[in-house]
Amino acid sequence: MISNIPLLPLPYGAAKGIIHGFYPMGSVVAKFFPGLEVELEGAKSRMDAREYASGAIFAFALYFIVIGAILAVFVYRNNLASSLQARLAVVFISGAISLAAFTYIMAFPRWLMSKNRAELEKNLLFAARHLMVQTSAGVPLFESIVSVSYDFEQEDMGYGAIGEEFRKIVKEVRSGKELSVALEESALRNPSTYYRRIVWQLANANKSGANMGFVLKQVVEFLSDEQRILVKEYGSQLNPLALFYMLTCIVAPTMGLIFIAIASTIANLPVSEALFGGILVLLVVTQIMFIGLIKSRRPTVAL
Numbered sequence: 001m002i003s004n005i006p007l008l009p010l011p012y013g014a015a016k017g018i019i020h021g022f023y024p025m026g027s028v029v030a031k032f033f034p035g036l037e038v039e040l041e042g043a044k045s046r047m048d049a050r051e052y053a054s055g056a057i058f059a060f061a062l063y064f065i066v067i068g069a070i071l072a073v074f075v076y077r078n079n080l081a082s083s084l085q086a087r088l089a090v091v092f093i094s095g096a097i098s099l100a101a102f103t104y105i106m107a108f109p110r111w112l113m114s115k116n117r118a119e120l121e122k123n124l125l126f127a128a129r130h131l132m133v134q135t136s137a138g139v140p141l142f143e144s145i146v147s148v149s150y151d152f153e154q155e156d157m158g159y160g161a162i163g164e165e166f167r168k169i170v171k172e173v174r175s176g177k178e179l180s181v182a183l184e185e186s187a188l189r190n191p192s193t194y195y196r197r198i199v200w201q202l203a204n205a206n207k208s209g210a211n212m213g214f215v216l217k218q219v220v221e222f223l224s225d226e227q228r229i230l231v232k233e234y235g236s237q238l239n240p241l242a243l244f245y246m247l248t249c250i251v252a253p254t255m256g257l258i259f260i261a262i263a264s265t266i267a268n269l270p271v272s273e274a275l276f277g278g279i280l281v282l283l284v285v286t287q288i289m290f291i292g293l294i295k296s297r298r299p300t301v302a303l
Contacts, residue, residue, distance in 0.1 A: 003046060005055035006108045007101050009062070012055070019054045022061075026054030033106060042113030042191030052109070060102040068094035113191045118300040119161040120192040125223045127162040128198060132220055136213035141206055142179055146170050165190065180206045194223065230299035237297055245290050253283055 004012040005019075012019075019026075030036055030049040037049040045052065071090040080086040127148050134144035148159055149166035159166075165186055172182040183203035187196040198219050205215045256279070264271045 005052070005059060006105055008055060008059045008105075015055070015058065019051065019058050022054035022057045023050060025057050026050045026052075029053040029057060036106070036109065038191075039109035039113045041189065042116060043109045044116065044189075045109065053106070056102050056105040059105055060098045063101050064094050064098040067097050116161070117191045120165070120190060120195050121300050123159040123162050124192070124194055124198070125220065125227065127159045127166075128216060128220050128223060130159075131202075132213060132216035135216055141202065141212050142170075142173060162195075165195075179203075194226065198223075227299070234297060234299050238294070241290070241294060241297075249283060249286055249290070253279065 005015075008015060027050050030053040033049070033053065036052065040047060040049060040052060047055070068090055071093060075081055075083075075086045075090055130148050131141075131144045134147060135141060139147075145166050149163050149170050150158070169179075169182045169186050172185075173179050180203040183199050183206070187199040187203070190196065201215055201219060202212075204210075205212055260271060260275070
């Protein structure tokens with residue numbers, strides 16, 4: 001849940017009055033991010049798109065002023081205030097860091113929504129199987145949801161985000177809300193497409209009085225097939241990624257070092273330790289990027 005603007009050094013409650021002054025600019029910026037409202041809902045944020053964008057603009061301005069002031073003091077103390085290049089460097093560095101912070105803040109809801117979606121889908125198939133077994137044995141749907149929502153002391157024994165969401169449904173039903181309405185509202189406030197489909201089917205089946213065990217059996221088969229397809233697609237993506245990895249991280253550095261050695265011998269080019277250090281740093285960064293790319297493409301499945 002987003003209760004504060006990320007990277008903002010001030011608590012949101014303390015900065016809320018200042019952020020309100022950026023609402024006109026926030027409304028304009030929010031239009032350039034049409035999916036921000038949906039991302040904030042998926043991240044379970046209490047802020048709307050205009051308020052969040054205004055906070056991001058305030059963070060940008062704050063970082064620009066603070067970093068610019070620090071760099072300006074450094075330039076002044078080193079007697080570089082008269083240098084145009086030094087002044088441009090202050091503006092450029094302050095703007096670059098502030099823009100990076102702004103970009104991170106605006107991308108944070110999307111990342112958090114993806115994380116919530118993955119957490120929700122992690123145990124979705126197991127929870128659906130649990131409901132299928134319970135309802136097939138004649139247990140009412142609500143009691144089956146209660147059994148899935150049970151909070152175990154050991155985290156690996158429960159259903160994670162599914163159990164937490166089902167606990168909200170149980171609480172709403174016990175406070176007087178109809179089960180079908182609570183299921184539909186749960187589907188609307190969660191970002192997972194698979195979760196929405198399943199919960200909407202449960203709500204429709206509960207309204208119509210259909211055989212819940214048969215409905216859940218179809219749901220489990222659908223989820224299993226979908227996850228197998230995701231695994232096959234992931235496997236097909238690994239082959240070109242592995243080839244590209246070999247070319248960029250193994251073949252290219254090896255051939256590059258050989259070329260540098262030959263060129264330095266023939267043309268008497270200076271080769272310093274800094275060059276090899278730079279190559280090593282570049283390789284490490286490339287390795288980390290590939291690991292992140294492969295990890296981001298890995299599907300969240302539980303067959």
